[in-house]
Ligand SMILES: [Fe+2]
């Protein structure tokens with residue numbers, strides 16, 4: 001099955017028509033489009049209307065998580081509603097199933113949050129602000145775990161905005177790694193044995209990495225993949241369907 005994915009398209013009110021030409025023939029190339037957040041620049045509903053129009057009627061299912069930019073103006077609920085009305089399956093600690101020509105695809109999605117990676121990470125200790133920071137990531141990872149566990153599909157993909165591993169952050173300054181992702185997001189991906197993990201957010205990172213458990217990770221931030229979308233071909237496991 002052919003999975004098209006991109007994140008960090010960062011459309012503004014002046015971006016109408018920028019994304020769409022490259023997606024017009026998507027149905028001949030891919031079976032599904034997954035969006036890894038940061039769909040807008042400043043997280044306004046006005047920008048989300050542009051995103052919604054660019055994504056309407058592509059001829060393939062579209063699923064998305066939001067990114068931190070999509071939260072900037074405290075209009076995330078409105079953005080979620082607008083994109084949902086345009087036919088995009090919006091995921092936040094939830095999962096969706098798509099029955100595609102080559103088999104069933106399950107996508108578990110969550111925005112995620114920061115905190116850093118093994119040996120260099122924040123911990124739930126000290127000031128209430130620090131505890132709240134880490135608890136946000138813990139809750140996010142827990143919801144991803146629940147979403148992944150709910151899937152009984154041939155292929156399982158984890159979709160986040162924040163990075164689950166440091167391997168796809170090469171190129172980013174190490175000082176900001178704790179703001180780019182968290183190892184806590186990786187644990188449910190490995191526990192579930194997902195077939196692929198997609199994220200964005202790390203504009204200066206690299207595309208390919210792998211979790212400690214061997215799950216392929218791809219950073220599909222548009223500045224990294226340098227094209228309208230990346231395309232990944234996954235082969236559904238033979239009978240019986242996974243889990
Ligand atoms: Fe971004």
Ligand SMILES: [Fe+2]
Pocket residue numbers: 038067068069161200201202
């Ligand atoms: Fe981001």
